[in-house]
Amino acid sequence: MDLRIFTEPQQGASYDTLLRVAQAAEQLDYNAFFRSDHYLRMGDGDGLPGPTDAWITLAGLARETSRIRLGTLMTAGTFRLPGVLAIQVAQVDAMSGGRVELGLGAGWFAQEHAAYGIPFPGHRIDRLEEQLAVITGLWETKVGERFDFAGTYYQLTDSPALPKPVQQRIPVLVGGTGPTRTPALAARYASEFNLPFTSPEQSREAFARTRAAAEERGRPGDDLVYSNVLVACVGSDDAQVARRAAAIGREVEELKANGLAGSPAEVVEKIGRYREAGSRRIYLQILDLDDLDHLELIADQVKSQLD
Incomplete structure (x- = not known):
């Protein structure tokens, strides 16, 4: 099981x-550092010091890390034109030497669009499908050839389709719990199918739908990586778990029910349930970014048992 670090800096x-978190994750031998793509805090609080842009952040981290992979869960399709x-x-x-992954979603948080004057159009899943077609089409066009696209929402004419990524194929993540469109998009465009905050039972069903969608396209179901995002709150004893839950404004029992919370042994057992459901990668949502000891504990007492 591959454990990755996932942050929510809009908070x-x-x-x-x-x-600091990305470099600590690299030193602790996590495989990847991911971040959300939001411009407005969710829930209570002032959100200080304010939002950071996902791809500007990752560009900086690309130059200040050396091994860890870098990506988004999920880049909002409403924020940027696909080209x-x-x-x-x-x-x-x-800039990273070939360590980037792109999670791309339709965009959903209407309030942040209003706060920063970003259009929030309808038909976002239809737009997402065209965005995936444009982005992957640009990257896959051979050097010296041209790329054209005539869609309902996006039109590209005589594009040189440059620059090319360093990687032969940048991994693309598609995710969500939609029963039909999302699995179909993942089967067509993605390297990885990701589920946010779902139970092992829900995950098993969604993974099966995506496998079936891939096989309908003539693609082996195992050609995709299946993954989950889950909040992490791990402690060496009950008191430490309670302190970490309080620091992020959550209740221990709720976290145990819906995330990865409790002792290392409890968390390893629950990860095993996700493995049995078909998950091969878990993004640990770390909400207290000042608690680097949390990352170390998970690396030493959870990750070490899963390698």
């Missing part, structure tokens, strides 16, 4: 905070 984090995003991601891939 209140500077670039320097994210850098521009393809250029940005390819450039950050080059």
